[in-house]
Amino acid sequence: MPIRYGLLLILALLLAACAGTPAATPTPEAAQIIIPTEDARPAINVVVTTGMIADMVKSIGGTRVNVTQLMGPGVDPHLYTASENDVQTISNAQIIFYNGLNLEARLSEIFQQIGQSKPVIALGDRLPPELIKKHEGYDAPDPHIWMDVSLWAQLVTIVRDELTKLDPDSSGRYSLAADAYRQSLNDVHNMALETIATIPEEQRILITAHDAFAYFGRAYNIEVFAPQGITTAAEAGVEDIRRTIQLIIDRKVPAIFVETSVPPDVMDAIIAGAAAQGVTVANGGALYSDAMGQPDTQDGTYAGMIRHNVDTIVAALNPTPQQGQ
Ligand SMILES: [Zn+2]
Structure with a gap:
């Protein structure tokens, strides 16, 4: 209420000033009134x-x-x-x-x-x-x-x-x-629901370094797997890497994903390990797991972070090229 009243008063004063002499600058009294009452409170x-x-x-x-x-x-x-x-x-x-x-x-x-x-x-x-x-x-x-x-x-x-x-x-x-x-x-x-659903069900498997995507998997119907476990404080061992490579081979997984807040070493080791067994698995791109993108970019917002992840996952796992996009 006080802020509205203040604004009306300012408007009235400005209009009065403009109506009289177009080139007139606001009087010192008007400038004092312009200080809004409510927003003067500290944030x-x-x-x-x-x-x-x-x-x-x-x-x-x-x-x-x-x-x-x-x-x-x-x-x-x-x-x-x-x-x-x-x-x-x-x-x-x-x-x-x-x-x-x-x-x-x-x-x-x-x-x-x-x-x-x-x-x-x-x-x-x-x-x-x-x-x-x-x-x-x-x-x-x-x-x-x-x-x-x-x-x-x-x-x-x-x-x-x-x-x-x-x-x-x-x-x-x-x-x-x-x-x-x-x-x-x-x-x-x-x-996210609609877009992830465009990936054929048997292709819907998301492999990342650490297990940040379990809620994502539950919400958007995509299976998730991570060699490193739930916290990055735990390191992936040789056995974790071996199991991941086996999964990639068994399920014909086309791509795995790195994360912007986790060093890519483990995923690089998996890609190299698979290659050594004659299996090509792509780096599907970087996902935002535990941190967003740069401020003042789309990916630096929560909505933009989720969109980026969904688009990156779909582009890498969907074998059918999206028409008209
Ligand atoms: Zn995490």
Whole structure:
């Protein structure tokens, strides 16, 4: 309400100034009134870990949030440790959103500490536990929840509500932005479902270095396999590589994928190992697993990251050339 009133007043003053003498500059009084009342409040300092979370918080918070993202493009959250600078940034935040489910394993201690004095939200812990995947052979839950867009979209409400608690005056704008963001995620989810379904079922097998795509596989009906397991902290052994090559041979897999936040060594070893056995398997391209692309590019957004992955997977696994594209 105050902001609307302020804007009307400014408009009225500008119109009055223009109507009288077109070349007139606003009076000093008018310039003083132009300072908007509501947005003069400082934005909320938010710290997030991954780009996927930054995308959501910025989309819902708009100009009311000042988001600092700790992990940039190509950064592996499993291995990330806080720098001195990060500790300072985290201390200055009013609220922190992180993925949780042990993704940012090396930050858990500092988050626990800071959580005693300010809201520190582990988003994964807010999802229904029955929707959290357990990885075969691990006790820990699978943290890669952003890979199922419909699951990730359930967190929109959590972010909206946490921002509203800190800034109840902006509740209306958070609600509107949250609804719009949820709708855009819904569109991305449907696009992924429809596009992955164009790959013939027997060809639908996604091999990546580390097991970041289990939720993706569950949501979009594609089998997934990774020699390295659920965290990049575990290394793929010779036996893991041998099993992967055997799978490629048995299932006639045309391509495997590298990840932008994981060194390509293991996948290179698999391609070379298969070649040594007379089997050609292509590098299908780089997928965004645990980090998004460069900022200010399509791939630097959450929707763009998922689109890139879907398009890359379909182009490499679909044996029929897509007509007219
Ligand atoms: Zn991962």
